[in-house]
Amino acid sequence: MRNVLDKNQNKADEIRQLLKEKQITMFNFISSPGSGKTTILELICQEFAKKIRLGIIEGDAYTDRDAKRLAIYDVPVVQINTEGTCHLDSHSISKALEQLNLDELDVIIVENVGNLICPTAFDLGEHYRIAVVSTTEGDDKPIKYPMLFRESHAVILNKTDLIPYTNFSMEQFNKDLKSLNGSIPVFNISSTKKNGLHELMEWFGKCFKRVAGI
Numbered sequence: 001m002r003n004v005l006d007k008n009q010n011k012a013d014e015i016r017q018l019l020k021e022k023q024i025t026m027f028n029f030i031s032s033p034g035s036g037k038t039t040i041l042e043l044i045c046q047e048f049a050k051k052i053r054l055g056i057i058e059g060d061a062y063t064d065r066d067a068k069r070l071a072i073y074d075v076p077v078v079q080i081n082t083e084g085t086c087h088l089d090s091h092s093i094s095k096a097l098e099q100l101n102l103d104e105l106d107v108i109i110v111e112n113v114g115n116l117i118c119p120t121a122f123d124l125g126e127h128y129r130i131a132v133v134s135t136t137e138g139d140d141k142p143i144k145y146p147m148l149f150r151e152s153h154a155v156i157l158n159k160t161d162l163i164p165y166t167n168f169s170m171e172q173f174n175k176d177l178k179s180l181n182g183s184i185p186v187f188n189i190s191s192t193k194k195n196g197l198h199e200l201m202e203w204f205g206k207c208f209k210r211v212a213g214i
């Protein structure tokens with residue numbers, strides 16, 4: 001395992017160097033299956049596809065369903081099928097990057113395979129790691145999967161519209177998150193009801209601005 005992780009890290013460092021040369025910033029979206037990663041990516045495409053040069057790498061175990069959902073936006077999307085493996089690694093990202101014209105991109109967003117543990121251990125060469133969690137998964141996800149929340153740069157709490165139908169405690173969630181990563185920005189949103197999106201898009205806009213000068 002150590003050997004695998006060392007090889008992954010070396011390739012991730014190479015990717016970060018390549019992205020630096022090409023002045024591209026990369027994001028890695030990590031969550032459980034179904035938390036809303038692709039839905040949030042659709043919203044990001046709607047907001048930014050015409051303002052920045054965005055590319056997407058879609059990690060999925062078997063299908064190209066998410067890539068198809070995003071294909072309607074005028075954004076290059078590369079699909080990686082892991083054939084059952086529960087995470088992306090830097091070698092698969094390196095191959096995916098060969099399929100993108102890096103001279104024509106400012107930002108790349110990677111949707112990782114839905115899983116809260118394995119993707120966290122594999123650096124992809126990204127600059128920002130985004131943890132997506134939804135209210136229906138329970139408020140205990142930060143405390144049960146601390147590594148992701150410790151190492152992420154932002155947390156998106158999705159499906160806030162469903163809170164009335166769950167026992168999700170916002171107080172407990174925030175308390176646990178704070179104990180793990182006191183300074184992390186947290187965005188409470190409903191992607192489908194479009195609540196809380198202004199603050200989230202503003203935050204992405206600031207991150208993208210540093211890169212693309214929009």
Ligand SMILES: Nc1nc2c(ncn2[C@@H]2O[C@H](COP(=O)(O)OP(=O)(O)OP(=O)(O)O)[C@@H](O)[C@H]2O)c(=O)[nH]1
Binds near residue numbers: 031036162
């Ligand atoms: N009620 C509600 N449903 C949502 C929200 N966001 C996403 N969904 C629904 O949740 C389901 C899963 O959303 P996806 O965006 O496909 O989730 P994902 O994280 O990309 O899933 P995987 O790629 O399978 O890991 C879809 O049916 C969405 O319509 C939300 O804010 N509220």
Ligand SMILES: [Mg+2]
Binds near residue numbers: 038039
């Ligand atoms: Mg998805």
